Amino acid sequence: MHDTSETPIIIVDDEPHMRFTTGQTLELAGYRPLPIASAEEALANLDADFAGVVVSDIRMPGMDGMALLREIHGRDPDLPVILITGHGDVSTAVTAMRDGAWDFLEKPFAGDQLVEVVRRGVETRRLALENRHLRAELEAQQSAPGPRLVGRTESIARLATMVSRISQVEADVLLFGETGAGKDLIARAIHERSRRSGAPFVAINCGAVPESIIESELFGHEKGAFTGAVERRIGKFEHAQGGTVFLDEIESMPMSLQVRLLRVLQERAVERLGSNNAIELDIRVIAATKIDLKAAAEAGQFREDLYYRLNVVTLPIPPLRERREDIPLLFQHFAVVAATRSGQEAPPLDSAGVAALLAHDWPGNVRELRNLAERYVLIGGAWDYRLDALMNDSDGSSGELALSRQVEMFEKSLIDQALTRCRGRINEVCERLGVPRKTLYDKFKKYELRPEVYRHREDDAASDGK
Known part of the structure; x- marks a missing residue:
């Protein structure tokens, strides 16, 4: 209400x-x-x-x-x-x-x-x-360089700052986050904000490529290098010349190939299978994992020297359940994207819908939320745009939060929206929410909200677009 x-x-x-x-x-x-x-x-x-x-x-x-x-x-x-x-x-x-x-x-x-x-x-x-x-x-945002990092929580703000800084240097990067948390988006954001944005962004899922061909996929091969090699093949590293290679699920890479990857990272050169000639590379490598690589290395399941070579810069990506206040904004963002792509109108999100989003545990993280937003736009009318009905029909499992926690998240979301619309002007926020100034300041302290951030947000956005 x-x-x-x-x-x-x-x-x-x-x-x-x-x-x-x-x-x-x-x-x-x-x-x-x-x-x-x-x-x-x-x-x-x-x-x-x-x-x-x-x-x-x-x-x-x-x-x-x-x-x-x-x-x-x-x-x-x-x-x-x-x-x-x-x-x-x-x-x-x-x-x-x-x-x-x-x-x-x-x-x-x-x-x-x-x-x-x-x-x-x-x-x-x-x-x-x-x-x-x-x-x-x-x-x-579409006119700004790179994919958009949507969110207002402190964790996503820190991540956005780190992405901006890392994109301007040439270090390799290790991304750590749960399945669906957005590791591929972060990798693309780093690439698109870097000087390499005009060159290829080459992604390969190390867990999805059969072990029998992954070596040829990454490093390429010469004609006749092995049975079936009827012509030369350019590998992913060589194809990405001048750009970025994104190695997702790096923990799935066979141990035998980890040795070759370490050599590529150290020497910035690659040899095709069946060739003795080294080809110099000008690339950045971004690797991503959903497990603790240090623990895997200590358990002998991942090469320790490769872990330390990749661990120059590590970016942890928070799961969605740890930044719940971003969920309504993210959902609306994905709904507008889906509506724009399909030529439809994005159905509005009411208070009951926000409550349903905040109550869910999101085991599939941002990917699950994006899929739900697309379903909401395309077939939500069959459920009268009731998110709880649409979510119960999906395959995702529902988590439950204590009522007090749900109320707190909903309250923080409303205050955040009011601060955004009023651009941090306290009097207007008080009028919009119908609360006394002292009560509002108590809420600011409780939820760690700073009105001055909202006053400068528009200026910051304008400067980022330059």
Whole structure:
């Protein structure tokens, strides 16, 4: 349930007593009425981010309500316009709905009827603006170099900082994280932000390639090097010349090949199978693992010298359950991506949906969340866009959190969203959430939120895009 206090509602009517009574009803319901006598004046009070709805009489001198509706939707088709019709004027109401009116009220109407129609309109507007802002943010990020690291938690902020720094140096990198945590995305982000971005990014899953051919895949071979080698083959390392090689599931690499990999890393040269000529390499190697390689080395399951050679720079990638406050933002991001790709609209995410996302344990991490967001866009309508039903139908297992923890995460998510929309302005956050300043500062301390970070976030984003 979102706080409606200070949500502006434009009331357009040429009769003063109607403006007064309608405004009084909405003010008692917690809204901020803006009574206006003409359609022309109403248009002057609208902007692209107007957060409320418009309630307008149809019959007015000059520009009437129907003309106002068409003008508003010419500017912003997502802005709900509620029209007030005369008693028994059914044909006008039908025309209004056909022309895009969000709803209509027939005089005389009850105050609770007005409040309910406005409440639904305000919620629709809020979700439309959130979707619009997210889509704009996505488009802006797509113009920036490299894949986007989505999240506001401290752990993801640290990771983004490290990715930016590492991309500017030539060190090999070891990524450590659970399955689905986003190791491939981080590898691509490092590559795309580096001077090597114009050269190939070559990825190979060491656990998916049969051991019988992985040596040829990595290092290449000459014609006749072995039975079946009917022509020369360029290996992954040589193909990545000038760019980046990403070795996923490095722990699955056969021990015999680990020796050759160590030599490639040390000498920056490769020999094709069946050749004695070394080919110099200009590459960066990024390896990824989901296990503790140091423990594997100590157990004799991974070469210790290769581990220490790879361990120059290690980036741990946090699992999704350790940054739960990022889950709603990530989900919306993936939903907008899926909707854009499929030419559909991303369905809005309501409070119940956020609660369902936060309650899940996400064993498949970001990959599982992305798959759910895509399902939500493509087939969520079959479940009336109820995330709990859609999640129960999926193969993922559900984890349970204590109610108090779910409430805390939801509360932090709401405060984070308010800080983002208000760009860290405390007074506006207090008004939006309907809480006293002292209570809000107590919440900041509890959840380790710093308003000044949100004030500078837009400037930082702009500078990153340069």
